[in-house]
Structures are given as structure tokens and as C-alpha cells.
Amino acid sequence: MATDTAAPAASEVGSKKKLLIFDVEEDLAVSLAKYTAELSEKFSGERGAFTVVLSGGSLIEALRKLAEPPYLESVAWSKWHVFWVDERVVPKDHDDSNYKLALDGLLAKVPIPPGQVYAINDALSAEGAADDYETCLKQLVKNGMIAMSQTTGFPRFDVMLLGMGPDGHIASLFPGHPLVNENQRWVTYIKDSPKPPPERITFTFPVINSSAYVAMVVTGAGNAGAVQKALSDKQTSSDLLPIEMAVLQDGEFTWFTDKPAVSMLQNK
Numbered sequence: 001m002a003t004d005t006a007a008p009a010a011s012e013v014g015s016k017k018k019l020l021i022f023d024v025e026e027d028l029a030v031s032l033a034k035y036t037a038e039l040s041e042k043f044s045g046e047r048g049a050f051t052v053v054l055s056g057g058s059l060i061e062a063l064r065k066l067a068e069p070p071y072l073e074s075v076a077w078s079k080w081h082v083f084w085v086d087e088r089v090v091p092k093d094h095d096d097s098n099y100k101l102a103l104d105g106l107l108a109k110v111p112i113p114p115g116q117v118y119a120i121n122d123a124l125s126a127e128g129a130a131d132d133y134e135t136c137l138k139q140l141v142k143n144g145m146i147a148m149s150q151t152t153g154f155p156r157f158d159v160m161l162l163g164m165g166p167d168g169h170i171a172s173l174f175p176g177h178p179l180v181n182e183n184q185r186w187v188t189y190i191k192d193s194p195k196p197p198p199e200r201i202t203f204t205f206p207v208i209n210s211s212a213y214v215a216m217v218v219t220g221a222g223n224a225g226a227v228q229k230a231l232s233d234k235q236t237s238s239d240l241l242p243i244e245m246a247v248l249q250d251g252e253f254t255w256f257t258d259k260p261a262v263s264m265l266q267n268k
């Protein structure tokens, strides 16, 4: 059984968004592992597969408990299919690689079959890698490994485990960049990322917003401004941050936060 932690403050924010606030990051990590393991059990049972999308950044450290008892032994790792919501166009062994970050922090410690870990082709250009990744996803939709959203016509991943940058970016979708409006492609590329490295590929909003579940893991005072804007009532559609554009069509969105991250909210 999962280790019990102090219950977080929990509330509903907007439609279909749940906000969990943990006193300490350790409790967040325990709860995130339990959340992920429960979804693994649900989808492995229902579909015979569990499609998991990871971001890079601080998220990977927050997933560390999955590689420890009881989850190391109890999770059906053979059912996992792992994808990246965004990736930097660098060799897979480069320190900037989101694949390397996840490999070192989680994937090398759990028995997921290597053929079910879908890294980008790091021999290609940004444009080529985005095309190649989208082709791979289309093939996996065709053979039923990835579900399709009946509502949106885009792939529907079982869960996306994501982080957010202090500027409110998610994946490699940055504030004010035209890529946030991409509504045809599943995977696209950027060559002028404001955060280094400049060349990346990224899932588009229609794919992110077609997910069945999203965990948005955000900790630290550095993110408090973007969290406040995302969770305030006074949103105008003209200046939305990428985090505010993450609105699931037919899914469940849960914020996993700590107290510093929500320190600018009025009613926390």
C-alpha cells in the first residue's frame, strides 16, 4: 500500500480543475506517485496499456517515489508506453535532453520494456524530428496503442505528467509565441525557444487538451506569479499564458502544488 501523507488542502478551481496544495514537497511526491500508480492500474486493466507523457524539468525529481517500494514492485511497468510532451533537439546523452533527464531520474530504475519508451530521433533536424514523432504517434493510434479522442479527433493520452516554467510555459509552448495557436499538427517544432536550448519539438495544445488526465506539478515561489494568473478569476482571452490554455476537453486536470507556489493566491 502507498504511504499515507498529511492530506493536502484541496479545492476545485474552475471547471474540472482540482488544486492540491502540499505543506512539503515530500508529501507532494508521495501523492503524485500514488496518483500515477492508480491511473496505471485503471488503464492497464481497461485497455491493456498505459500511455504516459512526461515533461522535462523539475517534474522528473517529483516522480522519484515511483521507483521505490511499493510501486517498484506493484506497478504493471510492462504496460507502460512513455512519450515526451516536448524534447530539446540535442543528442540523447546531452545534459539538456529531457530523455536523459527521465532516464537517469526514473526510467533506468523501473522495468519498462525499452521498445515502449518513445524518444525522439536525435539524428534529425527539429522539423524532421517533429514529423518523425508525429508519424510514430499516428502509427500507434492506428494499431490502437494510443487512444483517439472522439470529441476532438486528436490522440488521447491516458495521463500527461507536466511541469510549468516561471513564465507560464508548458511543454515548449511559450507565452506570445505563434506555436500556441497551432491547431492542425500533433507535434511541431520551435527554433527560437526563449529558454535554451533554442531548438525543440513539442506537442500542440489540441493534443495536450485531449488528454484523459493531466497532473500539473508546480512548486516553488518562482512560479507563484504564473500560478496566480492561471488561477485568478479575472482572465481575459487576449493575454492568456500557455498554462491558462491547458483546458481539457473531456478530462481531469489536477494541480500538484506546494505552499510557495500558491503564495500569491488570495484564498489559499
Ligand SMILES: O=C1O[C@H](COP(=O)(O)O)[C@@H](O)[C@H](O)[C@H]1O
Pocket: 055, 056, 057, 058, 059, 086, 087, 088, 098, 162, 163, 164, 165, 166, 169, 170, 171, 172, 195
Ligand atoms: O524547458 C522546459 O521547461 C519546462 C519547465 O521546467 P521546470 O524545470 O521549470 O519545471 C518543462 O516542463 C519542459 O518539459 C522543459 O522542456
